[in-house]
Amino acid sequence: MSLPILRILSVSAVAVGLRHTVMDFQRDTGIKCSVNYQTSTQMRDLDWKQPHWDVVITSKSLALELSTLGAVDLNSALDLGRVGVGLAVHDSCTLIAPQSTPQLIQALERATTVVYNRASSGHYVESLFDRLGLLPMLAPKTQRVLDGQALLKCIAQEPEHGQWVIGLGAVTEILEVKGWGVKLAGMLPAENQHLTSYQAMATPLSTPLPYVQAFITALASAKAKALFASSGVLA
Numbered sequence: 001m002s003l004p005i006l007r008i009l010s011v012s013a014v015a016v017g018l019r020h021t022v023m024d025f026q027r028d029t030g031i032k033c034s035v036n037y038q039t040s041t042q043m044r045d046l047d048w049k050q051p052h053w054d055v056v057i058t059s060k061s062l063a064l065e066l067s068t069l070g071a072v073d074l075n076s077a078l079d080l081g082r083v084g085v086g087l088a089v090h091d092s093c094t095l096i097a098p099q100s101t102p103q104l105i106q107a108l109e110r111a112t113t114v115v116y117n118r119a120s121s122g123h124y125v126e127s128l129f130d131r132l133g134l135l136p137m138l139a140p141k142t143q144r145v146l147d148g149q150a151l152l153k154c155i156a157q158e159p160e161h162g163q164w165v166i167g168l169g170a171v172t173e174i175l176e177v178k179g180w181g182v183k184l185a186g187m188l189p190a191e192n193q194h195l196t197s198y199q200a201m202a203t204p205l206s207t208p209l210p211y212v213q214a215f216i217t218a219l220a221s222a223k224a225k226a227l228f229a230s231s232g233v234l235a
Helices: 012-029 040-044 060-068 101-110 120-131 135-141 148-156 171-176 209-219 222-230
Strands: 005-010 032-037 055-059 078-083 085-090 113-117 142-145 165-170 182-187 196-202
Touching (some): 005 012, 005 209, 012 032, 012 078, 012 148, 012 171, 012 196, 012 209, 040 055, 040 060, 040 120, 055 060, 055 209, 060 196, 078 222, 085 171, 101 135, 113 120, 113 135, 113 148, 120 135, 120 196, 142 148, 148 165, 148 182, 165 171, 171 182, 196 209
Parallel strands (some): 113 142, 113 165
Antiparallel strands (some): 055 196, 078 196, 085 165, 085 182
């Protein structure tokens, strides 16, 4: 009997640890994995009545939403860790990491362009700006993009003289693109920080279930945990 191909749907915030764990799992078991990355917004718009996925990796809050639709099995959920929001700038720029809300506001006022995405981190950033009363000031210079990759491509373009571009996104995605011309300038100040918790879980229509359970078990291994931690995922 031929082995199945596990269909995995994941957010990109945990991509580095996931990619290496998938490679190890495929090598150790002979089970192939097909991984598709989408934002939380894209996931919400999927047709969850169809058995497209065997494993879903998403934020804990979205997992709860999907469970009410019968789309995921929370009984199989594994906590992968939490990811914070960082500030990204081009390598040619110097930004002292803001340590307080006034320093964060000062950096944003100085920026000629502020970029954030439409994924989980971007939704939080927008709510933070709203809470701080910054949306009117930032509106003329805000650029919203689909996901973390699009955000980092914007930052990777060397800004023109006098231009100052700040991107806000998942720290794991910023750390992943070393060599692109993008660097992590720092994290959001502690009082403004938000950690998104991520989980991996089976779907009710996962087939065959033992192979899915084996993959989730692999995600819980000490090696996988170390891989996720080294990419910026906090326990």
